Amino acid sequence: MKLQEYRSKEILARHGxxxxxxxxxxxxxxxxxxxxxxxxxxxxxxxxxxxxRGKAGGVKLxxxxxxxxxxxxxxxxxxxxGVTVRTLLVVPAAEIAxxxxxxxxxxxxxxxxxxxxxxxxxxxIEETAKTNPGAVLRLPLHPLIGLQEHNVRRVxxxxxxxxxxxxxxxxxxxxxxxxxxxxDADLAEINPLVTTPGGELLALDAKIVxxxxxxxxxxxxxxxxxxxxxxxxxxxxxxxxxxxxKLDGNIGCMVNGAGLAMTTMDLVKLAGGExxxxxxxxxxxxxxxxxxxxxxxxxxxxxxxxxxxxxGGITRGDEVARGIVEARATLQRTVPMVVRIVGTNAxxxxxxxxxxxxxxxxxxxxxxxxxxxxxxAVGGGA
Ligand code: GDP
Ligand code: MN
Numbered sequence: 449m450k451l452q453e454y455r456s457k458e459i460l461a462r463h464g465x466x467x468x469x470x471x472x473x474x475x476x477x478x479x480x481x482x483x484x485x486x487x488x489x490x491x492x493x494x495x496x497x498x499x500x501r502g503k504a505g506g507v508k509l510x511x512x513x514x515x516x517x518x519x520x521x522x523x524x525x526x527x528x529x530g531v532t533v534r535t536l537l538v539v540p541a542a543e544i545a546x547x548x549x550x551x552x553x554x555x556x557x558x559x560x561x562x563x564x565x566x567x568x569x570x571x572x573i574e575e576t577a578k579t580n581p582g583a584v585l586r587l588p589l590h591p592l593i594g595l596q597e598h599n600v601r602r603v604x605x606x607x608x609x610x611x612x613x614x615x616x617x618x619x620x621x622x623x624x625x626x627x628x629x630x631x632d633a634d635l636a637e638i639n640p641l642v643t644t645p646g647g648e649l650l651a652l653d654a655k656i657v658x659x660x661x662x663x664x665x666x667x668x669x670x671x672x673x674x675x676x677x678x679x680x681x682x683x684x685x686x687x688x689x690x691x692x693x694k695l696d697g698n699i700g701c702m703v704n705g706a707g708l709a710m711t712t713m714d715l716v717k718l719a720g721g722e723x724x725x726x727x728x729x730x731x732x733x734x735x736x737x738x739x740x741x742x743x744x745x746x747x748x749x750x751x752x753x754x755x756x757x758x759x760g761g762i763t764r765g766d767e768v769a770r771g772i773v774e775a776r777a778t779l780q781r782t783v784p785m786v787v788r789i790v791g792t793n794a795x796x797x798x799x800x801x802x803x804x805x806x807x808x809x810x811x812x813x814x815x816x817x818x819x820x821x822x823x824x825a826v827g828g829g830a
Contacts (some may be wrong), residue, residue, distance in 0.1 A: 636654075
């Protein structure tokens with residue numbers, strides 16, 4: 449789950465990272481009032497969960513409250529990478545001497561929380577890593593003892609900070625690390641971290657991405673979720689207790705179990721098709737959950753066929769088959785459905801499916817091939 453800049457800054461500030469506190473605004477009038485309260489030149493910033501807001505015109509300087517109001521009117525409603533701006537952050541404008549990048553990621557390859565740092569800040573770090581890899585430091589931290597003083601010094605020297613700035617850098621690096629660990633983050637970054645002409649160090653932009661699996665431990669962070677920016681289908685799935693990730697293909701998949709869902713997607717690809725989603729309805733799937741899953745899958749206009757792949761263990765195949773038939777009757781839109789049910793009560797399940805005129809398959813290869821063929825017949829290609 450991604451957090452907006454103002455939320456991320458709230459968390460970093462709690463852990464002692466130096467930054468300029470701002471005021472959130474949702475109308476030009478509020479932005480003007482915020483600029484009046486701040487009482488200095490401000491920066492008006494679009495709050496959307498995509499990068500490159502600056503380049504897209506979503507970050508603008510304003511010298512006066514009247515200008516802040518005008519800039520806010522321009523930014524609200526702006527569409528940045530497909531997301532409409534609704535919320536702004538108004539912050540005191542900082543003078544910038546130099547911009548740096550400082551981030552922490554959970555790096556699965558090195559199995560460690562890893563510092564990423566670069567003296568070429570303000571731009572996308574992925575770009576710098578490609579064009580000038582020597583300009584990016586990757587420093588894995590010890591998984592048990594965490595961030596140590598020598599790590600902090602190493603990063604400060606890599607960035608080429610002056611001695612007095614190295615002192616100010618310590619609390620920023622440690623605050624970023626503490627915030628990362630305390631919130632079970634996958635990523636926490638400051639881009640840019642800047643030095644001011646006066647020699648101060650400040651975090652001007654912040655982004656935190658939380659580990660979804662750790663959210664139950666953080667109800668306060670879960671409450672920061674920005675529903676306006678999430679896929680409606682992913683929200684519906686979460687509410688129905690279904691694990692769902694939208695993809696770009698045309699074959700909807702409904703599967704019980706995450707491993708089986710991934711295998712199903714692989715076999716769809718092997719058969720020449722493209723999965724429209726990853727979907728795990730979980731154990732003991734009853735008719736209402738099956739119905740919710742179908743509705744979520746069919747909400748995607750690209751879906752031209754559905755492949756249902758169920759392994760009956762504790763889940764009884766005949767119950768799922770009945771659920772599928774019941775659910776199908778309630779759907780707004782129908783597409784060809786290929787159903788494979790194996791395991792507990794598979795024979796009874798097959799009878800129910802046949803009576804309802806559903807396409808069945810015994811093996812997964814056969815099911816995937818039939819689903820791909822059905823989608824081709826409907827839409828003529830992936
Ligand atoms: P992003 O484009 O979404 O990453 O948004 P940022 O908050 O990082 O802003 C983009 C760029 O705008 C920064 O790299 C800075 O160059 C500039 N910027 C942001 N805040 C300020 C500020 O307070 N003062 C000045 N002078 N420039 C700023
Ligand atoms: Mn930035």
